[in-house]
Amino acid sequence: MSEADTIDPVKDPKPIQPGVTPLLAQSAQGATYLVLLRIGSRATTFLLNQILLRYLSPETLGIATQLDLFASSTLYFACESIRVALQRQRREEGREYPGKWNEARVNEDTTGDGQPDEHVPSQRAQETINLAYIAVAIGVPLSYILSNVYLKSAGSAVHQTPYIYEALHGYIVATILELLNEPSFAIAQQQMLYSTRATAETFATSTKCVSTCAIVIWAARTGTELGALPFAIGQISYALVLNAVYLSRVYTLAFENQFSILPQIILPASPESYYFQRFSRPLVNLASNLYGQSVFKQLLTNGDSYLITSFSQLAAQGAYALAANYGGLLARILLQPIEESSRSFFARLLTNSPSPTSAPQKPTKHPEPTPHDCQPPNPYAHAAHFLTTILQLYLLFSTSLLALGPTIAPLLLRTIAGPTWAHTEAPAVLAVYSYYIPLLAINGLLEAFVSAVANPAELRRQSAWWIAFSAGFVACGYLVLRVCELEARGLVLANCASMGMRIVWSWGFVSGWLRDRGQVLSLKALFPGSATMGSALVSAVVLKKMEAGFDGSWMDVGKWVAVAACFGSVVIFDERKFVMQCYEKLKSRSRPSSVEARTKKEK
Numbered sequence: 001m002s003e004a005d006t007i008d009p010v011k012d013p014k015p016i017q018p019g020v021t022p023l024l025a026q027s028a029q030g031a032t033y034l035v036l037l038r039i040g041s042r043a044t045t046f047l048l049n050q051i052l053l054r055y056l057s058p059e060t061l062g063i064a065t066q067l068d069l070f071a072s073s074t075l076y077f078a079c080e081s082i083r084v085a086l087q088r089q090r091r092e093e094g095r096e097y098p099g100k101w102n103e104a105r106v107n108e109d110t111t112g113d114g115q116p117d118e119h120v121p122s123q124r125a126q127e128t129i130n131l132a133y134i135a136v137a138i139g140v141p142l143s144y145i146l147s148n149v150y151l152k153s154a155g156s157a158v159h160q161t162p163y164i165y166e167a168l169h170g171y172i173v174a175t176i177l178e179l180l181n182e183p184s185f186a187i188a189q190q191q192m193l194y195s196t197r198a199t200a201e202t203f204a205t206s207t208k209c210v211s212t213c214a215i216v217i218w219a220a221r222t223g224t225e226l227g228a229l230p231f232a233i234g235q236i237s238y239a240l241v242l243n244a245v246y247l248s249r250v251y252t253l254a255f256e257n258q259f260s261i262l263p264q265i266i267l268p269a270s271p272e273s274y275y276f277q278r279f280s281r282p283l284v285n286l287a288s289n290l291y292g293q294s295v296f297k298q299l300l301t302n303g304d305s306y307l308i309t310s311f312s313q314l315a316a317q318g319a320y321a322l323a324a325n326y327g328g329l330l331a332r333i334l335l336q337p338i339e340e341s342s343r344s345f346f347a348r349l350l351t352n353s354p355s356p357t358s359a360p361q362k363p364t365k366h367p368e369p370t371p372h373d374c375q376p377p378n379p380y381a382h383a384a385h386f387l388t389t390i391l392q393l394y395l396l397f398s399t400s401l402l403a404l405g406p407t408i409a410p411l412l413l414r415t416i417a418g419p420t421w422a423h424t425e426a427p428a429v430l431a432v433y434s435y436y437i438p439l440l441a442i443n444g445l446l447e448a449f450v451s452a453v454a455n456p457a458e459l460r461r462q463s464a465w466w467i468a469f470s471a472g473f474v475a476c477g478y479l480v481l482r483v484c485e486l487e488a489r490g491l492v493l494a495n496c497a498s499m500g501m502r503i504v505w506s507w508g509f510v511s512g513w514l515r516d517r518g519q520v521l522s523l524k525a526l527f528p529g530s531a532t533m534g535s536a537l538v539s540a541v542v543l544k545k546m547e548a549g550f551d552g553s554w555m556d557v558g559k560w561v562a563v564a565a566c567f568g569s570v571v572i573f574d575e576r577k578f579v580m581q582c583y584e585k586l587k588s589r590s591r592p593s594s595v596e597a598r599t600k601k602e603k
Helices: 020-053 058-087 101-107 120-153 164-180 182-190 194-222 229-257 281-301 303-311 314-327 329-350 379-417 426-453 456-483 487-515 530-547 554-574 576-589 594-602
Strands: 364-366 519-521
Touching: 020 194, 058 120, 058 164, 058 182, 058 229, 058 281, 058 303, 058 314, 058 329, 120 164, 120 182, 120 229, 120 281, 164 182, 164 229, 182 194, 182 229, 194 229, 281 303, 281 426, 281 456, 303 314, 303 456, 303 487, 314 329, 314 379, 314 426, 314 487, 329 379, 329 426, 379 426, 379 487, 379 519, 379 530, 379 554, 379 576, 426 456, 426 487, 456 487, 487 519, 530 554, 554 576
Parallel strands: 364 519
Antiparallel strands: none
16 A cells, blocks of 8 residues: 555544554454363363364264264254354444443434433343344254254264263253253353353363263173263263353343343334344345355355265275364464454444445555554455455465375374374374365355345355355365276365365455445555575475385474474574564554544543
8 A cells, every 4th residue: 555545543634444553453462362262172172172083983973973063063054154143233323332231331322302312222232132043943943953963964973872862952052051041142252252252162162072082981890781871971062161150241231231031021122123123124034145155154164064974984084084173273273263353343344334335545555554553544455455365374384294294193192192093094094184275264264254234136146156165165075986996085185175166256345345435456566575485395305215215203393394394494484574564463452443542641
């Protein structure tokens, strides 16, 4: 961005979007909370799972993975579209008061009579609570339907597993308990209560891991065969703790701010604005348009799990589940929080922005460095700059992972999981997974932007494309599993192909959407420098040749570290300018903006 195009908030008497900086700070803080949450909870689960794996057979892990898939599918189909719709909920006149309803009541006058309207924030909260109960109404019958589908499609080996029916019923109970927590979760998400979410999920995950691990170890030492029942008990404990922590916080907010955690009639509620005087028509209609999209997204995201469950033996499913869990560890810890926070940031920044026809602008190329004390002149420029910065980081991360990941992943798995799993297909699957994670990262960010800004017609068009992607993935998955007999490795490659198609579509939408609003994205500018790319290629070739002599010892890890250190040195030198720019941005976010500083000075 040129110097002439930037706006200094101190000098400009009418800076555009003055709330952008605190909004970005809240999103960044939320991402930090979620990342720290996942680091803490995943570190605990990782250590306990290493103990757990010593007592589990691949077949038992395969059944537990099937039950987890049943529970996650039920929750996703019931909740996802409503969560996205609530994230895109419009604020009156673009105002938002995260976690500060009392302050909102004092300051906001929406009636036009010169007096603050005390009902707007609590009414908005009640709308959120009411809509969240639709997820409960969908999820409860859906859990029973999907459980019957699972039992009818399961093979004889599953039905012969001890306590399989008790385990399935336990998962149904846990799923319903999690659904009942959805209203509290919706309020926490709407009000950016990231610390509450971090506390709840950390305690719940830790309780689940400890209870599951303790029961499995007890069963192994007493010679009791429990099958997947310990996992069901762990899932119930997770749901109970989750409900307790969320309710303790949200119930206090409800009491202080005069809304109910149960569905209530909203007054005044006109038929044009509400269904049954409770459910906001715009939000229900938006959630309906998003529902079909969420179904296809779930099928595409977890299509590999559905296919391997249908076409593979339990031992192969267990090996694939182990590799996928380790391979997806980075995605769950780092990438998923960034995706969630980015989607919330884009929705809040762009939902209330003027249409492109109301304020035509000169196209601006991104990414370009911006002084940390200046803000982009409009929300579209700010969104484009944020998007391209994250994409640059992702591509730099992807280059490093593609160069180093396929070699170190099998080494670490042999060391951590023990000899029982070293002779399965898991190490080879984990190596291939290194090619899938970069695609997962880029696609997650782009689709977060799409889900935040797309209108109902565009969402229906995306769903139509996803039907084609789903059909292509199923055909490809059947080909690699049944015809080529590549088993789990081929399935990961099929996932890569499907994810690549989604990235192409999402990039076309995002670049076109921003171009219509005066922002031009440069694909070439996103990639790392030539020295970084060349060093990545050389490192990958060297490690591939060294891998033939690896025996899984710590000496092999030392050799990998030496190559990685050389590669890292080249990256730091070649990308030093971009790294310093990112550091300056993070540093500037830690101190008050010039607008905030001037406001405090005037006070």
